[in-house]
Amino acid sequence: MSDVSQPRNSYLDAPYGLASWLLTKDHKRIAMLYLISITIFFAIGGLFAAGIRLELLTPQGDLWTSDLYNKLFTLHGVVMIFFFLVPSIPATLGNFLMPIMIGAKDLAFPRINLISWYLYIIGATVTLAAVFTGGLDTGWTFYTPYSSVSSQTAVTTAAIGVFITGFSSILTGLNFIVTTHRMRAPGMTWFRLPLFVWSNYATSLVMILGTPVIAITVLLVAAERALGLGFFDPARGGDPVLFQHLFWFYSHPAVYIMILPGMGVISELVAAMARKQVFGYSFVAFSSLAIAILGFLVWGHHLFVSSQSIYAGLVFSIITMLVAIPSAVKTFNWTATLYRGSISWQSPTWWVVGFMGLFTIGGLTGVFLGTLGLNIHLTDTYFVVAHFHYIMVGGAIMAYMGGLHFWWPKMTGRMFSDAGSKTSAVLVFVGFNLTFFPQFVLGFMGMPRRYHAYPDEWQVLNVLSSCGAGVLALGYALPLVYLTYSLFRGAAAPANPWGAKGLEWTIPSPPTTYNFEAEVRVDEPAYNYKSTREVHVG
């Protein structure tokens, strides 16, 4: 980032040197640190995925041993969930944008923000240590008694890694909540907040209320393995299903940690790309809270065939239906926002369109699974695998990529290749559907998940899926190329390249260390495009 026109005092080069980055308390730099780390973990997780899909090209388990295969999908799940998707949007875009969007100079606790990154790195290192000292083969769900008694792999180490990373997540959530409550600029009332802030706020609630429970849960497993204590051990009368309750008490809400920030990004992007007030602002805002709260009441839908009481199943099933409603409300509001908008065909829109289709499919197949009688046939099959990839890869990552492109000029001060981004969006969309749609069909036919070998008659669909994964990988590798390129050769970005509304677009790209030179006072609602003409592009 040597040449031209960046403001000399941008946060990127205010203090120089590696130490100034590793000890920074600037939320924007920490966001960049996170960006780099999660990209690495995405690539690692993707590498494991490639291993999975290669094995599944043939029905016989002939490429890897079954042990290795089990480690591959376990580590794929663990890395993608705990080290990529959970921190992805909040810790990068959220970290960068939350303070700016509300007119603050930083998050409430800058030092804690840095600590949270270090915890993430330590947790990740410990987990990687587990990978190299025996791996991990429990599935990302760590089900007991397999994890606590039976598995021969480095479960204890991995559990401690996840435990530590949990605190990183807790601290980020805590920081965001306090920031939203206490750091808003004068005039930035709750109903003037950008919807991205609302959704990150809701996410943070889930983080601080749920994450401690997964922390203690994996700690109990580690203690059971390492210290000989017994919590879930059937030989001592322990109930393995209790572990599942504890695990899903966090891990269901955690799926909303993964999607809510994405929903926030989509709200921002829809408004900016259509230059229009988000349809039903308060419904979209409150639906985030509704998802966060109701999301805590449905975890039992992962236990429908686990020998949980069927009456508990009833309760969890009906609340699962209810939690789908706020997502429906959001989907329709985004669609309605496009109506009579002025829709740009620049690349962020392409990611948004992809998100809308894939998220809807992913969400609706969740409703299949939440239906009590149907879940019995579909659970633990590839139908579930397809469901969650549709939401997490098709939904959350699509949103993340859209957001990353949209705010890239602000974060780096550089414009990227719009054509590159569009190509990548199309590749991802096509590759994604090719990879995961056949899995719905496989799932309905009964192909169990976590299978290293499968009956011959399912090969065609599996090959399709593996080919799709190749296209998908290309789609994800491409941005790596042109975004990196843009850092060195990209045109300098103006303060407001999209002609969008929002405090972040009023300051230079990239911003200065404390974001705003003077105090900010807000006097209009978010997405106030109607009186716009004279304002944009400063």
Place this chain on the structure above:
Amino acid sequence: MQGTVSAHDGGHDAHAHNPNLQHHFYSMEQQLEASTLGMWLFLVTEVMFFGGMFLAYLIYRVIYPEAWILGSNHLNVAMGALNTGVLICSSLTMALAVRAAQTSNRGAQIRYLLLTMAFGSVFLIVKYFEYAEKFEHHLVPGRHFDMTLPQAGQQQLFFSIYFMMTGIHAIHMIVGLGLMLVILTMAWRGRFSASYYTPIEMSGLYWHFVDIVWIFLFPLLYLLGAHYSAH
């Protein structure tokens, strides 16, 4: 757009020169409110953290009521009660230490902090003796557990939960003592006064929280079987 950038006071002037005001806050008021909220949120995460263990306790107690009573009968109620008293004393001295900061009384701060730490240490020492006793009686789950006890398996569950909960509580006490050491040095240097005492106040919240956990652990673990032994 919204960024009508203006010079706005926001209480800026009143505290502008307080050396304890961090750059990204506008006022001491805002800084204090942020810390308080942050601390309480942190305590909520602690509630959920211990909550996971309380859930395990609750469920197994529902399934194995008898084993729970048997297990609880092995605990030393007198020591548990003593420790409850000790912790309550430490909470009082902690509250008084914060009060001493509010009234800018450096000597009292130091005195009360030292007392708090003393009580905390007594708690840990008593705990040590309790643990030692459990080791001796083969009540530590695992290979050496006394399998001749009735419902030995289920009692192991009870003791697993007992050791996990009290163990993590004890770790919190140790962390608390470390925290107190930091606060003590700060108090020593006269950092706290009526105009700024956030760190001591926040540490106090933490200390009281750890006390509250024990307030629940004591009846749930120790007193459960007391009326049986009294017969």
Place this chain on the structure above:
Amino acid sequence: MKLPFPLLPPNASTVATEVDILYWFITAISAFFVVLVAALVVIFTIKYRRRHEDEVGADIHGSLVAELTWTFIPLVLSLLMFFWGADLAFRLARPPVDAMEIFVVGKQWMWKIQHPDGTREINQMHVPAGRNIRLTMGSEDVIHDYSIPAFRVKMDVVPGKLTTLWFNATTPGTYHLFCAEYCGTNHSGMIGEVIVMEPQAYEAWLSGATGGPAVPPAQAGEQLFAANACATCHSGQPGAIGPNLGGLAGAAVTLTDGRTVVADDNYLRESIMVPLAKVVAGYQPVMPPFQGLLSEEQVMQLLAYIKSLKPAGPAAH
């Protein structure tokens, strides 16, 4: 049209069609919404594409009527799915009373099956078509899951308790049997087949099957009852150390702490493995625990024996 590879699972049980109807119903609703959303998004992006650089969208803020509409319609539809699915689930959960009972034991990594006449097999389950069949399942180590996609049924097999699954196979043929809960290294090898036969063929198969002398589970249970000296305490005589087990299965039992529980399979299992967990009122807690001494299969046989006892007890047998 016949594809060289299947896209749908075989349909071979009475509930399969019911499950499929619900599946296609939800698929139809989902397809409707996916198409609706996708079409609107595409149409809007094209129709309202930005014409010149300074253009902004129309100043529309929202509409309460619209919000209520698209809250209410999905709500009604999803509640419909819920009730339908719940009703189906209860039918899948409650085995008919006349069902024939087969025992299944899962262990890393095989399925052991025992028929009512004592015939055993491994990783294969022969069943007669047109009969209600109830599986009582236990696990020797970790959690497994007994899954037969062609029947649309599946149930976890959990260590430390017994679980139940039932079906009524309609079409003779051979179907996949999977372990659907991850259970370690050879999870994907813990597979087998379910062979549905005409009832006569099934009877013939039973009598021709090898695998050792077939002792019916209840009879094996009786032997175990004697071998483990259960009868010394459970003689059924008045004044015996332990309660009379005759007629116990399914009856209500009062415990020392005043609670009343129903003596279902898991209660009986627990009474044998961990007797002191629930002590029957009027008795001393003296029964020794058999956890670790009896295998899941033996417990199932003991249960079969206990269930076969007339109220008068073992003596009258």
Place this chain on the structure above:
Amino acid sequence: MSQHAPVTPVSTYVNIFVALLVLTGLTYVVATFDFGLLNTPIALAVAILKAALVIVYFMGVRYNTPLTKVVVISGFCWLLIMFGLTLNDYLTRAWIGVAGR
């Protein structure tokens, strides 16, 4: 407990302290009697009361903003959600009378 909150008199702290000690003694004594099913509710009620005293007085919640109060209360609500919905499973397991359902 904002900067301008009134300083609590020492007597209040001491009173609360005494109350806590008395309540501890009370649970101890009460536990030696058998109230049957009421044993646990009584012990818990006393513990909750003690915790409430600590939270309200020692931790000074009464001088805090409504937001802090909401935070405190919601923490315990979430605990109840976790307990409640898990118990919802365990307490209804035998209802249907089919093992494992």
